[in-house]
Amino acid sequence: IYSSAVIAAIMEPLLTFDYLARPVKVVALTAEALPEITDDGRTYTFRIKPGILFAADPAFKGKPRELAADDYIYAIKRLVDPALRSPNAFYVAGKIVGLDEAAAAAAKTNATFDYGARIAGLEAVDRHTLRIRLKRSDYTFPSVIALPALSAVAREVVEAYPGNVQAHPVGTGPFVLKSWVPASKIT
Secondary structure, three states, rough: HHHHHHHHHHHOOEEEEEOOOOOOEEEEEEEOOOOOHHHHHEEEEEEEOOOOOOOOOHHOOOOOOOOOOHHHHHHHHHHHHOOOOOOOHOOOOOOEEOHHHHHHHHHHOOOOOOOOOOEEEEEEEEEEEEEEEEEEOOOOOHHHHHHHHHHOOOOHHHHHHHHHHHOOOOOOOOOOOOOOOOOOOOO
């Protein structure tokens, strides 16, 4: 419970909930706007705000690391990796084209999840554009994407601390994203 509260406070999904709105609604967070929805609610295209940086971490070798579409793809793949046994895998299970098949292949004896393999329903169109294709129409999918469990994850950080990524300091850890603020709003 406590870990979930901390994760929700420091990690940033594409969308979030505006709890002060009545009724509560989904709004853009790291995305520039709500997704473009096509294909009768089966294809969602998100455009990520450029200039959002992960907090500094030695895994980035002293260079600023900008948030990219691949970070969300990696995070979604990690949710379904059987070796990680994520309690949040159900958020995407059965939804994204090709994702269940990748998880099933990794669940076989002596198999591992192939993070480099292409999944038909997860596409980085370019550095700041993510396209997700669903198996069937789901107009509630933005609410799923707004959950903290679907926040971006930098692959190089996970690989730098194998089996121990959760032990890094909260608040200055490798997954924290600097909040995006337009230059015109800085005083």
